[in-house]
Amino acid sequence: MRASVLFEQGKPLSVEDVELEAPRVGEVLVRMTASGVCHSCLHAADGSWQGVPVPIVLGDEGAGVVEALGPGVAGLAPGDHVILSWAPTCGRCHFCVIGRPNLCERRQPGRGVLPDGTTRMALNGQAVYSYGHVATYASRTVVHESCAIRIDPAMPLDRAALIGCSVMTGVGAVINTAAVPPGASMVVFGVGGVGLNVIQGGALVAAHPIIAVDVVASKLEHARALGATHLVDASREDPVAAIRRLTGRGADFTFVAVGATRPVSQAIDALSPAGTCVLIGVPESGATLPLDMRPLVTGERVVRGSSYGSARTREDLPRLVSLYLAGKLRIDELINRRYGLDEANEAFRALAAGELARGLIVF
Numbered sequence: 001m002r003a004s005v006l007f008e009q010g011k012p013l014s015v016e017d018v019e020l021e022a023p024r025v026g027e028v029l030v031r032m033t034a035s036g037v038c039h040s041c042l043h044a045a046d047g048s049w050q051g052v053p054v055p056i057v058l059g060d061e062g063a064g065v066v067e068a069l070g071p072g073v074a075g076l077a078p079g080d081h082v083i084l085s086w087a088p089t090c091g092r093c094h095f096c097v098i099g100r101p102n103l104c105e106r107r108q109p110g111r112g113v114l115p116d117g118t119t120r121m122a123l124n125g126q127a128v129y130s131y132g133h134v135a136t137y138a139s140r141t142v143v144h145e146s147c148a149i150r151i152d153p154a155m156p157l158d159r160a161a162l163i164g165c166s167v168m169t170g171v172g173a174v175i176n177t178a179a180v181p182p183g184a185s186m187v188v189f190g191v192g193g194v195g196l197n198v199i200q201g202g203a204l205v206a207a208h209p210i211i212a213v214d215v216v217a218s219k220l221e222h223a224r225a226l227g228a229t230h231l232v233d234a235s236r237e238d239p240v241a242a243i244r245r246l247t248g249r250g251a252d253f254t255f256v257a258v259g260a261t262r263p264v265s266q267a268i269d270a271l272s273p274a275g276t277c278v279l280i281g282v283p284e285s286g287a288t289l290p291l292d293m294r295p296l297v298t299g300e301r302v303v304r305g306s307s308y309g310s311a312r313t314r315e316d317l318p319r320l321v322s323l324y325l326a327g328k329l330r331i332d333e334l335i336n337r338r339y340g341l342d343e344a345n346e347a348f349r350a351l352a353a354g355e356l357a358r359g360l361i362v363f
Helices: 039-046 157-178 193-204 217-225 239-247 261-269 293-298 313-325 341-352
Strands: 002-006 014-017 027-037 062-069 081-084 121-123 126-130 140-144 148-150 186-189 210-214 230-233 251-256 271-279 302-305 335-339 358-362
Touching (some): 002 341, 027 081, 027 157, 027 341, 148 313, 157 193, 157 251, 157 271, 157 313, 186 193, 186 261, 210 217, 230 239, 239 251, 239 261, 251 261, 261 271, 335 341, 341 358
Parallel strands (some): 186 251, 210 230, 251 271, 271 302
Antiparallel strands (some): 002 014, 062 081
């Protein structure tokens, strides 16, 4: 099968003919239809995140059609349309049992392998690693069965691909992690692919106001189109002062959907008493942040992380599909460029330059 392979961080990807082993016990083979272009893959490629095993096939956001099943797979069949989830679940560990499967202890983040600790890809006799347990920058991929979530075949698979990461991560941060109530004020720092979906999540739960903060004017206008009620250009004004002017006492909820530390400081400073700051974007390896602890304690403010929108993938991904089919979730508007597999490097360039809401690699 053809795949876009990263051989060295900081160097361009290369399209190669990669050997793909048949699925083993509890695994499925998926023919890819589309893959989103995600910032986490860019960070892995450019070296912002250290320790990424190479050679590796990137891609953690995609959708396709099941072609073959390994032994013991139940609930899936060849021909099923599936969204790929980068977070495998075992259903038996502590976090799966208590209803937080996105934290499953069987996950092996950063190692480039499937849950059993091995990979199914090879090139010239050398193992090729699998990014995010799914490796979606490939024409075909083998994944654990819990990573292939069956969906309504009426859902266009190219749009479904984005539900696998950016939509789930952004919308889920609002409805699952933060559980934002109707009428609560919320702010989104960074309105790229994930941040735009945080905006959408706020609109779904009737938050108000929904304030978008970014340094790129075109991104802010895109946020308005997807539900933001107010825009703050952080390159032209102090976002904390602007947020306090708009909300009075500060925001009930702030979300940081960019992997940088300065917006985190600003998002915390912009909170009202009893407010919650939700961190979504993952900064470069080793990034730290000094905090003035007193306002957190005296104002009972909360800072918390959100991984994959606190997803319960078997429930949440089909639910997001239903919202799209009902016209309540907007995905078409997120996609502003499409690429072939051999254009992955150009997609990363455009992403780094701030030109993409969401780019899509189609097969």
